[in-house]
Amino acid sequence: MNNKSISGNAGPKIRSDCEMILQLRSESGIVIDLKSKVQVLYGASIRKLCTDILVFFGIRDALLTVNDSGALDWVIGARLESAVKQLINTDLEFLPPFREENKYQTTSGRFRFSRLYIPGNAPAMMINAGLHSADGIILDLEDSVAPEMKDEARILVRNALRQVNFYGAERMVRINQGERGLKDLEFVIPQNVNLVIIPKCEDPGQVRLVDAKISEIKERSGFTNQVHLMPVIESALGVERSFEIAKSSESVAAMAIGLEDYTADLGVSRTIEGKESLYARTRLVVTAKAAGIQPIDSVFSDVADMEALRQNVLSSKALGFEGMGCIHPRQVSVIRMGFAPGNDEIEKSVKIVAAYEEAARNGLGVVALGSKMIDAPVVARAQKTIDLAARLGLLSDKPVNESNPEEK
Amino acid sequence: MAIPTVINAAGRSVPLEINSKPVVPFMGVGKYRPAGRKCGPPIPVCSDFPVDGNKVVPSLKEALVRCGLHDGMTISTHHHLRDGDLISNQVFDLASGMGVRDLIWFPSASFPCNDPLIKYLEDGTINRIEGSMNGPLGRFVSEGRMKGTAVLRSHGGRVQAIQDGDVRIDIAVLVAPSADMFGNAKGTGGRSACGVLGYAKADSMYADKVIVVTDNLVDFPCFPMEIEGNYVDYVVVVDKIGIPEKIVSGTTLITKSPDRLLIAELTASFLEKSGILKDGITMQAGAGGTSLAIAVFVHEMLRQKGWKSKFGFGGSTKYMVEMLEQGQMGYILDAQVFDLDSVSSVENNPNHIPYSVFNAYNYHSKGNLTSMMDIMILGATEVDLNFNGNVVTHSDGYLLHGIGGWQNCLHARNVILPLPLFRDRIPVIVDKVTTLCGPGELIDVIVTERGIAINPLRTDLVESVRDSGLPLRSIEDLKEEAESICGKPEKARFEEDIVAAIKWVDGTVIDVVRKIKI
Numbered sequence: 001m002n003n004k005s006i007s008g009n010a011g012p013k014i015r016s017d018c019e020m021i022l023q024l025r026s027e028s029g030i031v032i033d034l035k036s037k038v039q040v041l042y043g044a045s046i047r048k049l050c051t052d053i054l055v056f057f058g059i060r061d062a063l064l065t066v067n068d069s070g071a072l073d074w075v076i077g078a079r080l081e082s083a084v085k086q087l088i089n090t091d092l093e094f095l096p097p098f099r100e101e102n103k104y105q106t107t108s109g110r111f112r113f114s115r116l117y118i119p120g121n122a123p124a125m126m127i128n129a130g131l132h133s134a135d136g137i138i139l140d141l142e143d144s145v146a147p148e149m150k151d152e153a154r155i156l157v158r159n160a161l162r163q164v165n166f167y168g169a170e171r172m173v174r175i176n177q178g179e180r181g182l183k184d185l186e187f188v189i190p191q192n193v194n195l196v197i198i199p200k201c202e203d204p205g206q207v208r209l210v211d212a213k214i215s216e217i218k219e220r221s222g223f224t225n226q227v228h229l230m231p232v233i234e235s236a237l238g239v240e241r242s243f244e245i246a247k248s249s250e251s252v253a254a255m256a257i258g259l260e261d262y263t264a265d266l267g268v269s270r271t272i273e274g275k276e277s278l279y280a281r282t283r284l285v286v287t288a289k290a291a292g293i294q295p296i297d298s299v300f301s302d303v304a305d306m307e308a309l310r311q312n313v314l315s316s317k318a319l320g321f322e323g324m325g326c327i328h329p330r331q332v333s334v335i336r337m338g339f340a341p342g343n344d345e346i347e348k349s350v351k352i353v354a355a356y357e358e359a360a361r362n363g364l365g366v367v368a369l370g371s372k373m374i375d376a377p378v379v380a381r382a383q384k385t386i387d388l389a390a391r392l393g394l395l396s397d398k399p400v401n402e403s404n405p406e407e408k
Numbered sequence: 409m410a411i412p413t414v415i416n417a418a419g420r421s422v423p424l425e426i427n428s429k430p431v432v433p434f435m436g437v438g439k440y441r442p443a444g445r446k447c448g449p450p451i452p453v454c455s456d457f458p459v460d461g462n463k464v465v466p467s468l469k470e471a472l473v474r475c476g477l478h479d480g481m482t483i484s485t486h487h488h489l490r491d492g493d494l495i496s497n498q499v500f501d502l503a504s505g506m507g508v509r510d511l512i513w514f515p516s517a518s519f520p521c522n523d524p525l526i527k528y529l530e531d532g533t534i535n536r537i538e539g540s541m542n543g544p545l546g547r548f549v550s551e552g553r554m555k556g557t558a559v560l561r562s563h564g565g566r567v568q569a570i571q572d573g574d575v576r577i578d579i580a581v582l583v584a585p586s587a588d589m590f591g592n593a594k595g596t597g598g599r600s601a602c603g604v605l606g607y608a609k610a611d612s613m614y615a616d617k618v619i620v621v622t623d624n625l626v627d628f629p630c631f632p633m634e635i636e637g638n639y640v641d642y643v644v645v646v647d648k649i650g651i652p653e654k655i656v657s658g659t660t661l662i663t664k665s666p667d668r669l670l671i672a673e674l675t676a677s678f679l680e681k682s683g684i685l686k687d688g689i690t691m692q693a694g695a696g697g698t699s700l701a702i703a704v705f706v707h708e709m710l711r712q713k714g715w716k717s718k719f720g721f722g723g724s725t726k727y728m729v730e731m732l733e734q735g736q737m738g739y740i741l742d743a744q745v746f747d748l749d750s751v752s753s754v755e756n757n758p759n760h761i762p763y764s765v766f767n768a769y770n771y772h773s774k775g776n777l778t779s780m781m782d783i784m785i786l787g788a789t790e791v792d793l794n795f796n797g798n799v800v801t802h803s804d805g806y807l808l809h810g811i812g813g814w815q816n817c818l819h820a821r822n823v824i825l826p827l828p829l830f831r832d833r834i835p836v837i838v839d840k841v842t843t844l845c846g847p848g849e850l851i852d853v854i855v856t857e858r859g860i861a862i863n864p865l866r867t868d869l870v871e872s873v874r875d876s877g878l879p880l881r882s883i884e885d886l887k888e889e890a891e892s893i894c895g896k897p898e899k900a901r902f903e904e905d906i907v908a909a910i911k912w913v914d915g916t917v918i919d920v921v922r923k924i925k926i
Contacts, residue, residue, distance in 0.1 A: 015832055038833050040804035041897035070832025073895060127893070128667045131857050165893075329666035393877065 005086035007152055008079035010067035016124035018076055021065040022083040029061055030054055036068035049073055050080055053094050057084045074163040075123040078156040085151070098162045098191070105225050106170045106194040108253035111135055111388065112230075112294055112323040113339040114332045115172060119144035120153035123160070130166035132329035133336065138172040141184050142199050150180065154187040161191035170194045172230070175210070182213045189217040192225055195253065200261065201231035202238035204248035211249040228253035230296065234261035239280045246291035254294035256325065257284050260301070272308060274315075285320035299325035306334055313338030336392065346389045349382035356382075411906070418796075418844055422917040426909045427536065427556050434918040437847055442772070442915070447573030449616055461628065462589040463643045468495070468621060469502045471642040472579065475617035477503060480510045480535075481578035484615060486608040487517035488583070488595060488744060492654030495583045495621050495646070497524055504533040512556070514575060515539040516566060516607040517810050521654070529554050538575065539566070540800075540810015549907050550806045552923035558807075558908035560800055563743075564769025564776075564816035565911050567610045572772060574915055580615035582608045582635060583649045587622035591640025592633035595745075595762070596755045598624025600650040603724075603745030603754045605634040606764040612639045623649045634762055660725040660747045662704055663697030667828065667857050672698050674878070675785070675826045675855045676705035681876040682869055684783060684822050687715040691783040692817060695725050695746040698826050699785050703727045706783075710736040721768065721777060724750040724760070732759060741777070743768060743813075769816035771913040776819055784820035788827060790841045793883055795848030795863045797825070798841040800910060803834050805842060805900030805924050807908060815913050818850035822869070829856040835890035835897065837883060842900060844919040845910055854883065861886055901925040 003024040010019035018036075032047050050064055064080075071079070074096040081094050115136035118129050122144075129137045139160060145153045161171060173188045174197035175181035185196070198210055207229060214227050229251045233242050239262070246255050259277050263270040270276070281297070288295035297316040300309045313335050316324055324335050341349070352369055356379045359367040367374040389395050411423040416433035425431060432440060457463065465471050483503075485496040496515065503511060509532050513525070517540045526548050528534040536556025541549060549558050561569055569575040584593030585601045595605040600623055612618050612635045620635065621644045663669060679685040685706065693699040693706075704727055710717060716735065720728050722742030726749035731737035733753075741763035745751050753760045768777035778784070789809065790798040799814050801807050817823070827836050837854070852869060854861045859881035862869050873880060891897075902922035912918040 038804075038897075040900050041834060042895065044898060045895060070834070072833060072893065128857060131670055132666060330669065 003087065005083045007082040007086070008071075010069065014069045014124075016070050016072065016075065016127060018066055018068040018071040018079055020079045020083040021067075022080070022087065023063045024059065024087055025061045025063060027061050030059070031063045033063070033065045034068065035066065037070050038068070045073075046076060049076055053077060053080045054084070056094050057081075057088065057090060057092060059084065059088075071123065072127070072163070074159040075156065078152070078159045081155050082152040085155075093158075096159050096163050099165060101165050102162065102171070103192060104168065105192075106228070108226075108228055108293075110170065111391070112170065112254055112296060114324060114326050114335040115170075115296075116326045116329060116332060117144065117174075117299070120157045121145050121149045123156060126160045126164050129329075130164070130169050132332045134169050134326060134329075134332045135323070135336075136170035136172045136195065137166045138174050138197060138325075139188075140174045142174050142176050150176070154184060158187045158191055161188060161193065172197055174199060182209065185210070185213050185217060189214055189227065190221045190223055193227055194225075195228040195230055197256070198229060198231045199258070200234045200238070201245055202233070202235050202241060204241065204244045207231055207245060207248040207252060211251055214251075227251065230254045230256055232256045232258045233280075233284060234258035235265040236262070236280075238262075239283055242284050243287035243290060246288050246293050252291070252293055254296050254323070255284065255288045255291075256296035257281060257298050259298035272312075281319055281321070289320065294322045295320060296323040296325070297321040299327050300331065301327065303328040303331065306330070309334050310338055340392045340394060341385045341389055345385055346394060349385040349389075352379060352382035353386060416917065418847060418918055420844055420919045422909070422920055423906060426559065426906075426917070431909070432916045434912050434916040437849060440914045440916050442572065446571045447576070447614070449614055457641075461637075463591055463637075463640060464589050464625070465642045465644060468498060468581075468619070468644045468646065469506075471619045471644050472499070472502055472506075474642060475579045475619065477506065477508055477579065479508055480512075481508075482512040482514050482538075482576060484514040484577045484580045484611045485516070486582060486605065486611065487515060487519065488602040488605055488607060489600065489650040489655045490602070491519040491521045492600070492651035493519065493521055493583065494648055494650050495581065497522060499581050500525055500528045500533060504528055504531070509533055510535040510555075513537045513539070514577060516563065516611075517812065518542060518545060520544075540812065542808060542810065546807035546809075550801075550921070550924045551926070552903070552905050552907050554907065557906055558921075559911060560811055560908055561911045562769070562811045562815035562913055563607065563765045563813040564771055565811070565913050565915065567766050567770040568772045568913065568915055569911070570610045570614045571770065572915060577611060577615035579617045579619065580608075580611035581619045581621060582612060584608075584620050584622045584635060585649070586624045586626050586630050587620050587635075587643055588626055588628040588630040588637070589643055590628055591618070591620045591635070591637035591643050592628070592630040593620050593622065593635040593637075593640075594630055594633055596751065597626065598622070600624070600648070600652055600655060601751050601755075602650075602655050603751045604742050604762040606743035606762060606766070608635060609764040609766050612636070617641045619644060621646060621649060623647060634764070656745060656751055657747045659749070660695055660700060660727070661697065662701040662727070665697070668698045669701055670857050671826045671828065671855055672701035672705060674857070674860065675702050675824060676709065678824070678853065678855060678860055678873065678878060679706065679783060680709055681878060682872040685709060685715075687713075688718045689715075689782040690718050690720070690780060691785075692721040692778075692781055692820070693728075693783075693785040694787065695723055696787060699787075700725060700727050702785055702826065703731070707731050707734075707736055721763070721781060722750070724753070726750060729753040729760070732757065741768070765813070765816075769813055769913075771816070772915075776816070778813075778817050779819040779821075781817070781820035782822060784817045784823045786814055786817055786823060786825050788825050788836070790836060790838050791825060791827065791851065791854055791883075792838050792841045792848070793887065795851040795854070795883065796841045796844050797846040797848070797851055798843045799845045800908075801843040801921055803838065803842055803897060803900065805902060805921075807921055811845060811910070815846055818846045822853070823851050824853045824855060825851060826855045829858050829886060829890045830894050833894045835887065835894050837887040837890060839887075843910060843921055847918075854886070856886060858889055859886055
């Protein structure tokens, strides 16, 4: 068996990561050769951590070379565990502490305007991911991770879910397709993932497999938190079956469309105005709404063009989508404000709810605003708009809604 | 060698003499009131100079010889050519060739291009540097390898030291992008334009001997002159004083880092919601990517509100020039320029005014431009729980930066430090700064990506944003979060030996840097 392994990343442009070169030996104990940017401040603690990890995995004699560019403990731990697991077969996991702040749950109906993709093998991008006010953070194990780094990314993402505070953003993971994806779940489900994204979905069976696997892991580990699912439709077949997919499990909370792969499947190029995908997008909106879940739009890939993104968000919202993916933190606020209700919409909603409550207080069964009759769904939608506006901080300049003084 | 030390007003142990000269320990902000008169250079007689005004001598070596270069002299240079300076190293090459020893180099700042001078620190040509040092020079000093003790001063402190006689410059070697035979010189024109020569003015007026070195000799008079020929002894014409692309950046760019942009956005939002931003504000922001982004956000806010900044103080960048040109800033007063847009602006726009640090920063003068500034955006390597700031050493104890104008700028009305809560893994907020450069009573606000801490002494600011919705936190709270993410760092360890003294703006010693324990 091979007795030398390498994991992680080093180099002049690498930050917050480290490279581990582990060589098992037959004698002379554990020797650590540490080169670190933060040697003076953290050298001793890095050495201790590495020694603890090697001992945990039963390694007594080894030469470990660490090239550190300021990696946090959970990154160092993940990199070393990956190096160890290339050399010895073990199911042991060296888990960093689970932060109390990371124990929250999310509801299936929560807003998912913006979800920020973070590559699953890029620790430097994970650390501050939660600062940009995205509704969800996706730690991606699929397309953004090179095939040879997939095993390492799983361990890194597992540790990130335990240690990185996303400040209330929904904790999401995009798993790989097929068997690899099911294996991914073993690593992430016990870490309080709120939502799993299933890529390239074109069969309700795929969703059921993931759902069953999650149930199995939960049962095995005694874990009770709810895990929502978001299948991503990325092919013509997927679009055709999108209603069945949306209805395939109670856990499906949202359904997204991925246009890069969809247009490739159709053999057309993706354009800014998006005529080629209009059918798929509107179809997906209809099937999702018919199934009672959120339709979510594709990512917009030009990260420099904020105006084009804004236009894209407005047309997306107009079609009925309730959110969009982000591949850069600066896209979050544009998307958020794009899906936010406009001033007219907020004012109208406030009037509707006020009229409804006035009518309810007076015991009237029928509510009217001006010449228009208002029924329950209209009121519900208006209330949703108000809640949303409040959450986005858009109500502060508006007259206080007298019916809800306790919300101030 | 036990030099007696005392605990100064900031609680730091400092010596009573440095390089065998007595020094005054820091006494508190505004507490030290020196008696006596300012110093001046020896009285020259014009009959000693060519009647036709032509002071050109054939070479720099000739000029140095005529200035009487000898052991132990203090040689000053300025840093307007930044990393593209070709002359300051040559001065010491020549001195070394002449067998001169124990020189004191008194630059207004040093750059990586000066790293070759380490060999002269090693062989005794140079005894010490009194000025900023970065990278390898800083490392050399931190490891206790320089013979004398370094003295770090702010830009204003340097002028104070010259005028008050703390430092007597024997020979000032002043490179100038344009000069005439009489010694009148300016920062524009020629192929090595650097914009302004604000840092060289005091050297020209107070040095015993002044050499102007140019690669662009123009007809008399070189106008508008920043250095006046009446102060100049010799003019040297060389092929090349600098490497243009290293003198100014072709273009300065705002940060692309989403985390830094977030800090910039929060800072701008703080300025707006606290009411600091208003019509007629005066401001200064540096050339770092985050500061530039703040300038861009502030520019946009001024435009939307129809407001105008009365003046901005440079170092100028194209973002400040845009404010000037688009009508959101009345004037730029400028001590140094950072990019080509600014060079061209100072050349062509009468409202872009060269302004020496002499008039702006010197604490021992009749007024201080920085105290007239409403908004001051500054950086720091560390800030502690009492808001004390460090800009010269990193948490690992190594000297890596100069003070620049940082200490002088602390006298502005609102001093705001936009800082990442940690760099790589190293927390920026610490219990006690490794090296004290600025007292916390002068630092008002720390803006990080994870929240804003206002100095509790600024009750007015605390009040102004109470209901703003901004993420306000105590500095202790921010420190705790950083440590929960990064882990608690160990402290750098030092020997007893003092390798550098940090002067406060009034010339007193606020702290010292000790030799790194390896």
